[in-house]
Amino acid sequence: MNLSDSPAGAAVPRRVGAMEAVLTHLRGAIEGGAYAVGDKLPSEAELCRRLEVSRPVLREALRALQVMGLTASRTGKGTFVISRGPVDATFGDCTAADLLEVRRHVELPMAGYAAQRRTAEDLDHLSRLLERMERESDTTAWVAMDTLFHLGVARAARNPVFRKVIEEIREALAGQSAFLTEPAGRREHSNREHRAIVRALIDGSHDDAVAAMAHHLDRVEASLASLVRPGPPEGERRP
Known part of the structure; x- marks a missing residue:
């Protein structure tokens, strides 16, 4: 699956970096409800396969989601959604x-x-x-x-x-x-x-x-x- 036919249905802007495109997709999926608060995101390997990106690119996007307060990483368990959108910084x-x-x-x-x-x-x-x-x-x-x-x-x-x-x-x-x-x-x-x-x-x-x-x-x-x-x-x- 590439970024343009994702289940979140959000179009990915052209002429953007790979990390930004992945971040836009994942943020859209979270804010749109494809991943609810409390849900665990797919594994890195699965997301790389679905989005057709390298692991370093994916990890940058996942770090950005955590900085935004949308997700939290739990050691040995994975990455979980904690908010549909940052409410404060x-x-x-x-x-x-x-x-x-x-x-x-x-x-x-x-x-x-x-x-x-x-x-x-x-x-x-x-x-x-x-x-x-x-x-x-x-x-x-x-x-x-x-x-x-x-x-x-x-x-x-x-x-x-x-x-x-x-x-x-x-x-x-x-x-x-x-x-x-x-x-x-x-x-x-x-x-x-x-x-x-x-x-x-x-x-x-x-x-x-x-x-x-x-x-x-x-x-x-x-x-x-x-x-x-x-x-x-x-x-x-x-x-």
Whole structure:
């Protein structure tokens, strides 16, 4: 069975990566009820056979489902559906809404100050980091560099408090980045948004840097909204 004739009946978009296509299919099957909460997904071998993909591709998609909170893996038993759709996103001790609220209050002025105070060394560091991110295909490595990028902007602002705040929420930033990178297809968009931030820093434009960071956070918020639902139907999650 290929992805286009799956029991969930969801068409698979053309010109997408294999992992994204598998993720779209499995998420659609879960949200559409083909796999109910509490159901065990077919084995990896069976899913690879049905979807005609390699095991590494399938495992990436299964990891993304777990990050989204749709499934949970039980050692020796398999992967089970725990929700029809993510109802909230929590990164460490903070929700997505908490994190975004703080990021807007911190990273917008931080970007403005960075545009005014950045050094040639800061610009070189951020430009080189962004080039690496644009070439990187491994999600884990890209997520690590994503947090380093925001930390680099904080350092360019020349205020140790900004840097300490970003370091304090660094783990949550990484969790949010991992949550969005594959399920929401954020990597290429994020690279372009980061590029706009770097251009504003190079130009030394306070207003452009603030606007570029605001646009970046707006897109993060929109991507989160596309993945979560307002609230769980009664009895959806099982203990």
